[in-house]
Amino acid sequence: MSAYVEALIQRRLERDRLRELIEDAEAGHGPVDQAAVEAKRAVLRKDTAGSADAA
Template sequence: MKSMSEPTQKYSITMPRDIAEAARARSGPSGLSSYVAAAVARQIERDNLNDLIQVAEAEHGPVTEEEIQALRDQLHQAREQQRRNGADAA
């Protein structure tokens, strides 16, 4: 994510009041502008990932639920192994 020390420009945006107030309440010492910039940066990352997924699926076909579950299982097993290894080291 880009830091606030990079060149910035002031923008005027419109958003629902409840969302703006919730963001202001959560923004902390970094301020609302920084909080909103971080949220927009995360959305751009998600949009870019979705673009990559669309390109990959166009080339290789959609990912099946079975493939997704197999990857989830592998991730779960890896986390479980890490947890066990961490407990063994303690």
């Protein structure tokens, strides 16, 4: 149980840190372009689908 709680805490800390990094980046560079994010996700999904087919 202790290892499970530790993993949850670590994930929460990682998410909090990631949120801070995103906020800092947006403060310096402006908000994220959602169209660009979706385009990158589409590329990653195709790569993932391709590697799943190869396995």
